[in-house]
Amino acid sequence: MSHISDVDLQAFLDHELNDAQRSLVSEHVEACPACRARLGEFQSLFANIESIPEVPLRADLVPGVLSRLAPQSVISRRVRWFLLAELALGGGAMIAALRWLNLTMPAWTEGLGPTWQAWIHPEALAMWLRSLTAPALDGLSTIGSFSTSATAPLSTALPVTGWVAILAGSLVAGLAANGLLLTRIIQPRRENRGSA
Amino acid sequence: MPELTDQALVLGALRGEVQAYGELVRRYQTSVYNVCYRLMGERQSAEDRAQDAFVRAYRRLETFDVERPFGPWIRRVATNVCLNHLNRADPATAPLEEEFGEYAVASLGQPEKELQRAERAQSVRAALQTLPPHYQAVIELRHYQDLSYAEIGRALGLTMSEVKTHLYRARKALGERLRSEGLG
Numbered sequence: 268m269s270h271i272s273d274v275d276l277q278a279f280l281d282h283e284l285n286d287a288q289r290s291l292v293s294e295h296v297e298a299c300p301a302c303r304a305r306l307g308e309f310q311s312l313f314a315n316i317e318s319i320p321e322v323p324l325r326a327d328l329v330p331g332v333l334s335r336l337a338p339q340s341v342i343s344r345r346v347r348w349f350l351l352a353e354l355a356l357g358g359g360a361m362i363a364a365l366r367w368l369n370l371t372m373p374a375w376t377e378g379l380g381p382t383w384q385a386w387i388h389p390e391a392l393a394m395w396l397r398s399l400t401a402p403a404l405d406g407l408s409t410i411g412s413f414s415t416s417a418t419a420p421l422s423t424a425l426p427v428t429g430w431v432a433i434l435a436g437s438l439v440a441g442l443a444a445n446g447l448l449l450t451r452i453i454q455p456r457r458e459n460r461g462s463a
Numbered sequence: 464m465p466e467l468t469d470q471a472l473v474l475g476a477l478r479g480e481v482q483a484y485g486e487l488v489r490r491y492q493t494s495v496y497n498v499c500y501r502l503m504g505e506r507q508s509a510e511d512r513a514q515d516a517f518v519r520a521y522r523r524l525e526t527f528d529v530e531r532p533f534g535p536w537i538r539r540v541a542t543n544v545c546l547n548h549l550n551r552a553d554p555a556t557a558p559l560e561e562e563f564g565e566y567a568v569a570s571l572g573q574p575e576k577e578l579q580r581a582e583r584a585q586s587v588r589a590a591l592q593t594l595p596p597h598y599q600a601v602i603e604l605r606h607y608q609d610l611s612y613a614e615i616g617r618a619l620g621l622t623m624s625e626v627k628t629h630l631y632r633a634r635k636a637l638g639e640r641l642r643s644e645g646l647g
Contacts, residue, residue: 274631281605281630283612312638315646316591316606319584321497326510328492329485332517336481 271295271302273309280309349444356437363433469533477524484524488517491534495541501607502545502599504592512548516541538608539618542600546619549596583646590640598633605630 271279271292278284279292296303467475467486475483495516499509520527520540527536591599600619604610610618612626621629 273635274627277631277634278612278627281612308638309634312634312641313606315583315587315641316602316634316637318580319501319587319607320580321493322500324493324496324510325506327489328496328510328514328517329488331514332488332521333481333485335514335518336484336521 270299273305276302276306276309280306280313349440349447353437353440353444356433356440359433360437470529473524473527473529473533476521484517484521487533487537491537492517494534495537498538498541498603498607499545501588501591502542502549502596502603504588508548512545513541515548516544519544535608535610539604539610542603542608542618546596546600549599586641586644586646587637590637590644593640594633594636598629598636601626601629602633602637 275284275288275292276296279289284292296306467483469487469490472483472487476487492513496509496513499512499516500506503509503512516537520537523540527533591602594602597619601615601621604615604618605612612623612630615621615626616623619626
């Protein structure tokens with residue numbers, strides 16, 4: 268008489284056999300002490316496995332889970348930095364453009380107010396910057412090409428390559444920021460379509 | 464005020480009501496935590512994985528069939544979260560002494576029978592920890608979550624034949640380990 272395999276005995280206990288197979292195993296186990304003993308061992312093992320009681324949870328998981336579900340800012344930190352850089356460099360580019368206009372077509376900038384004039388005219392800008400920085404920097408020696416002395420004229424002149432660098436930097440930062448923003452907007456839509 | 468059903472809470476969460484999902488977490492956190500504790504064998508890691516499971520389930524809530532019960536689904540998610548973690552982790556990291564101390568403290572003032580039961584449970588838990596992760600997972604799903612072979616196969620991406628083999632080998636290893644400790 269061939270015996271029932273361990274896999275089939277376990278499937279019997281797991282209620283994974285059809286009616287015909289169950290009857291076959293039942294009849295065999297009744298007549299075969301060896302298979303009955305093995306079935307008993309498996310029953311004991313199953314009871315041991317399932318004897319583990321539930322343990323209490325020490326901490327409430329709700330606050331931790333909910334804090335991780337909080338909607339994240341659409342604009343990531345990286346994009347925010349790019350946008351700030353774009354803003355700063357864009358401002359620099361605009362001043363550069365106005366100064367260029369002032370140099371090439373002075374009549375264009377004559378109608379601008381004193382604030383704009385201050386930004387366009389190197390001497391006016393130097394005076395304005397000096398009034399801002401002099402109290403803090405008074406007593407400090409010259410740093411690089413910038414003179415921080417309150418008495419010395421503050422040079423704001425930039426070579427053409429400097430203005431080109433500002434313009435190029437502004438362009439790159441703008442493209443990067445907008446590209447990342449588009450990625451952030453498009454990616455979730457793709458994910459939503461994928462999971463639907 | 465009548466208590467909202469799981470289905471209503473899931474629908475609320477799908478509408479973006481985070482507090483509705485919070486209520487689901489409150490209802491199922493103990494059972495999910497116990498799934499993780501059986502598989503991870505350590506409290507802090509079990510809590511972390513339970514949180515991961517709830518977060519992952521929330522992000523995939525649209526794939527959940529609201530006509531079906533939430534409990535079995537979230538416990539299956541937790542099983543997979545733990546299995547993924549165990550597959551990545553160093554296998555020999557289960558600190559069992561801490562757990563034994565906990566059982567001993569829990570049984571203080573209890574009859575001797577209770578203490579023996581706690582010790583037996585601890586031995587079984589320790590034996591489970593010695594299994595490879597995929598064997599642990601089939602034992603978890605079959606014995607603690609009462610899934611059929613077909614459901615286990617779907618949950619873990621295994622064929623029926625693989626499920627049977629994994630279960631057989633896992634139980635064999637467990638049986639040998641428990642017999643060596645006098646729990647045959």
